[in-house]
Amino acid sequence: MDIKIALAGNPNSGKTTMFNDLTGSTQRVGNWPGVTVEKKEGRLKHDKNVIIQDLPGIYSLSPYTLEEVIARDYLLNETPDVILNIVDGSNIERNLYLTTQLLEIGCPVVVALNMIDVVRKNGDVIDVEKLSIELGCPVVVTSARQGEGTREAAEMAILQAKAHQQAGHPHVFEGPVEHAVAHIEEGIKNHVPASHLRWYSIKLFERDEKVIQQLALGHEVMAGIEDAVTTCENEMDDDAESIITNERYAYISKLMDVSVKKAPRKGNLTISDKIDRVVTNRWLALPIFAAVMVVIYFIAITTIGAIVTDFTNDTLFGEWIIAPMHGWMETIGAPLWLDGLLVDGIIGGVGAVLGFVPQMLVLFLMLAILEEVGYMARVAFIMDRIFRKFGLSGKSFIPMLIGSGCSVPGIMASRTIENERDRRMTVMTTSFIPCGAKMPIVGLIAGALFGGAWWVAPSAYFIGVAAVIVSGIILKKTKPFAGEPAPFVMELPAYHAPQVGGVLRSMWERGWSFIKRAGTVILLASIVIWFLSSYGVADGNFGMVEDMDTSILAAIGGAIAPIFAPLGFGNWQATVATVMGLVAKEEVVGVFGVLYGVSGDAMTMVEEGAFSGLAPIGAHFTMLSAYSFLLFNLLCAPCFAAMGAIRREMNSAKWTAFAIAYLCVFAYAIALIVYQLGMLFTGHGFTVATAIALVVLAFLLFMLLRPTPGRNKSKLAAARTRAAGSP
């Protein structure tokens, strides 16, 4: 029989590090059923019969956040053989709050007193034996970061599981509460499993709605419980929930007195506090943040990133894979279509996408370091003040930062946002931020039409940020998103030196989510696009065609093209390029090169700044129509991979459809306004399209500036209640 160990603990208690240390490379990452909270499972390195289940980081077992609900459902319904509770020894008081709850579940519990190295460094002494006796469960000291004691902790957990050694119930509550709980236990003992009796009783005492719903006890039993609770509340002069919370802390405080000796701190401020005084300072916070970002992008895009990207694109794929593959196909006499499908279609298509991987990995590596160090949490805090003005929370900022590398991990990073409305809005707007793959489009347009003007690229970021802000304001005023963003509450981990393993793992997880999609969605799309662009009707016969002009893709493009006429690029080439952009944004550049007859590789020309070669493209556009094309492609639905990520994070077909429709409509509206008004101001006369653009602009401004519906009403209602309440 396999033994199941559940890892439970506060966020930042070192749970993930412990999990990584225990399981090594045997992890499986998935989602908890029905929700997008990550579920990690693995097997113990030294004993493959032991399954380790990582639970989300939680502060308690109350049902207020999704993570807490998941953790408690798991602990109660799937009954792990033992709970390994990770307690941050340097924050022991707050961490034990969860421990007191875990002990009530009626499952064997082992406490891993983690970060013991920090405790020692602070000069604190924790009497482990005393703690263990008081809590009624084994306590093992560990330092997951240094690999100390983790194996012992796991072995102790296995021992407890094999012995079915239920944790004792420490004497947490005062007489009146224990009295009431005993009363409740008596009333429900036939309705719940014996081992969970105490947990259910305490939850009923707290009037936990989820538990009341789940147990659906009879009227009489409930009345008896309510009676016991009210009596206790009257006696203690407080509400039941607060009584429990306060008693838990009071118990822990007593426990601290007997088992922990804190060394006197030198001065009041820790090093982390001192750093925080500087980096979150009212005036310095933003300049420091800006400087950090500039350095990161400089390294990721221009130096290291560019070197590895060039190598992958030109040497790895260009010289080492594609050319030899062509040669090999020729020698074995493979038919031309197979050569085209395999080499140009699949390897070319997937390779173009994989070319971005190194650059992305460098960016993710830097962001992972910022996260490990603890700076990211501060960034969310700093940005909250600004983002709040647009109806977004500071926690929305991190997904967007990651989204500037690739939208897929960016969208996935929105998971840390607890409030569902805020999370949905972040998922919808993250892809507005130009990702790495959109930059070649910017380069192409800047090179072909604007002579490589410097301002085109910054304007792309500016437009992306503006689109996020405008969308934030507009969406907040619609019904599904109404309401202030959830107030900002976030624990900030202490600053510490990054750990190589953790940083690399986080970088790889994000990068892998991108590569995996290149291998699935993009692979499939590449095949379809290759087929559509190389087959068609020529000379009255269906078959492979020489010119893309006669391909199926051209026909489809031609049919859709009129839609884009009001945006200034209603020709089939631009349409096809836009459609191809859905596969992967940088495809747009390659398609332009082929369709407009650029001699040579358009992507290389963009990269090398050889803009004269791009002249054939310039001939088909005006500056205005090119910029409109750029706007649409930057803002419209992202690539299939990112759409897949949206689908996964929204966890609803309806919301996914809404998100994608919103992106497309928004992009269309902006491009329409810019192109038509541009035409008007450059003296091309007032047409029906101009009128439509003005109407759209007016509508957009209305949505942006209108007062929040319902706000006055609720203010009125509040005023009325106040009036009614006053004597």
Added chain:
Amino acid sequence: MMPLSLAKQGDTNYIKKISGRDDVRQHLAELGFVVGEAVTVVTEAGGDMILNVKGCRVALGKSMANRILV
């Protein structure tokens, strides 16, 4: 009593009351903000603050800091 958001950097105050909906109060309690507890302001910027409570560092937005009375 005054809202915590008005406290100055470096101040240590004792929590006298926490207002707000049950779930908000509960969440604050989980993080260590309970009546009678000492809280120190590590940094303060326009009402948003980083606080030290029970040895943990917690960042609160202004609207949240307003709910804690010291």
